[in-house]
Amino acid sequence: MTVNDDSFTNWKNREEIAESMIPIIGKLHRERDVTVLLHSRSLVNKSVVSILKTHRFARQIAGEELSVTETLPFLKALTELDLGPSQIDIGMLAATYKADDRGLTVEAFTAEAVAGATGANKIEHGEGRDVVLYGFGRIGRLVARLLIEKSGSGNGLRLRAIVVRGGGDQDIVKRASLLRRDSIHGQFQGTITVDEANSTINANGNAIKVIYANDPSEVDYTAYGIKNAILIDNTGKWRDREGLSGHLRPGIDKVVLTAPGKGDVPNIVHGVNHDTLKPDEQILSCASCTTNAIVPPLKAMEDEFGVQRGHVETVHSFTNDQNLLDNYHKSERRGRSAPLNMVITETGAASAVAKALPDLKARITGSSIRVPVPDVSIAILNLQLKRETNREEVLDYLRDVSLTSPLRRQIDFITAPDAVSSDFIGSRHASIVDAGALKVEGDNAILYLWYDNEFGYSCQVIRVVQHVSGVEYPTYPAPAV
Structure with missing residues (x-):
């Protein structure tokens, strides 16, 4: 047998193992509300090749490839446990088991590592939480995709309605088509049907009512059976507490803004300050995509090295508020053609840092x-450190932060020497550290941080919504503090 034959046989064996993992991962997700991760990357609803690629990607951050032969025993061990709703990282299980010298079996080690999600400790399934999208633009549709993807057992977040202004003939058909196909993010993973008579979009079994209204005051959500819902405002039309309070109608309990909030509206970056939210807070903001990209690595650098001062330069993709021609x-420059020019503009991300990191001086x-x-987009974070x-x-340090810290869902890490912007379309992290571009000299460090300003930000929005709704499930093994 030649080397090529050996390589092909090895690939086919790994394909077979990955194929055997899919029904286990799916059953855990549907029946127990358990999301299986691999170094913070979800394996739910992934193909054989995608599972193998995710295992291989581990070499970018951990230094060596992770094999499905290493993770499968941990996955099988999970099926024997009385698990409650949780997120379990089999990549971290494999890594911590390898470093453990107590001689435990995989089964015993797994049971110990996820003990907080089993037996008397486990979270009981709730009734789920209704979610309403106000606006259905770029972020709205991506948030919708994520909500539908995460519907799982039906006990988490449930997208019940979308509120939009009427757009004429076949409005709902056109909106469903935009959800179904996206020029950047590709096809919707699943099936979508439209019931025009009842103004409903059915996506992967989720019946989503399309409500037409020109103003929040026109809607009584209880008339549609919606109660205690979280409303996500994707329009950006209202940014202060007074304006956003207009959404607090019958059926709506909390309002989450997908833009920087003004005045006393809390600006929340998940992973950094989400735990500062008061339980009775009804109005909050998820800040901007750039704020979410820079604040987690800025916090990480402050924690380890201290930060004296800094400057962030963002090279940002064009957006809908610019002109095609x-x-x-x-705005003075945004009127110039977006696809034909580089356009200097302002960013509020730097000033928003103070809201998310008030202790950073x-x-x-x-x-x-x-x-x-x-x-x-890419943020270039130029920092003068305290040492x-x-x-x-x-x-x-940043590699370790991306693997084992509480910020591992926010910060990713890549060593690929030929990485370019399109490689990060669909990234679920708030930002990705480009190891090859990093510059350090004495007390000066320049970080290059890629971020999918649409999808990565939408993932951060969902994490905040999960947190305030009470369906943000703990991750095991627990990250190092």
Whole structure:
């Protein structure tokens, strides 16, 4: 047998193992509300090749590829446990087991590592929480996709309705089509049907009522059986407490804004300050995509090295508020053609840092350039630290943060020397550290942070909504603090 034959046989064996993992992962998700992760990446509803690629990606951050032969025993061990709703990272299980020297069996080690999600400790299934989307643009449709994807056992978040202004003939058909196909993020994973007579979109079994209204005051959500719901405002039309309070209608309990909030509206970056929210807070903001991209790594650098001052320059994809061709715009430069120009503009992300990280005393400034790409941006974070360091120390630290810290869902890490922006379309992390671009000299560090300003941000929005709704399930093994 040749080397090529050996390689092909090995691949086919791994394909077979990955194939055997799919029904186990699916059953855990549907019946027990358990999401199986691999280094913070969900394996739910993934194909054989996708599972193998996710295992291989581990080499980018952990230094070596993770094999399905290593993780399958932990997955099988989970099926023997009395698990409650949770997120379980089999990549972390395999890594921590390898470092454990007590000689435990895989079964015993797994039972110990996820004990908080089993038996008397487990979270009981709730009734789920209704969610309403107000607006159905770029972020609204991606949030809808995520809500539908995460409907799982039906005990978590349930997308019940979408509120939009009427758009003429076949409005609901056109909106369903935009949900079904996306030029950047591809096809919707599942089936979508439209019931025009009842103004309903059915996506993967989720019946979503489309409500037409020109103003929040026109809607009584209880008339549609919606109660105690979380409303996600994707329009950005109202940003202060007074304006957003208009959404607090019968049936709506909380309002989440997908734009920076003004005044005393809390700006929340999941992973950094979500635990500061008061249980009775009814109005909150998920800040901006750029704020979500820079605040987690900024917090990580402050925790380890201290930050004296910093500047963030964002090279940002163009957005819907710019013009396709030169035309009037209330902003001076955004009226110029977005797909034909680099456009200098402002960013509020630097000033928003103070809301998310009030203990950070360093002054952070910022500016932005819009460029002719439709999605994925990069933030260049230039920091003066409180102590000297070197490139290797910073890289090792940020790699570890992306693997084992409480920020591992926010911060990703990549070593690929040829990475470009389109590689990060669909990333579920708030930002991705580009290891090859990192610059460190004495007390100065320059971080290059990629982020999918549409999908990665939408994932952060969902995490905040899960937190405030009480269906944010714990992750095991627990991240290092």
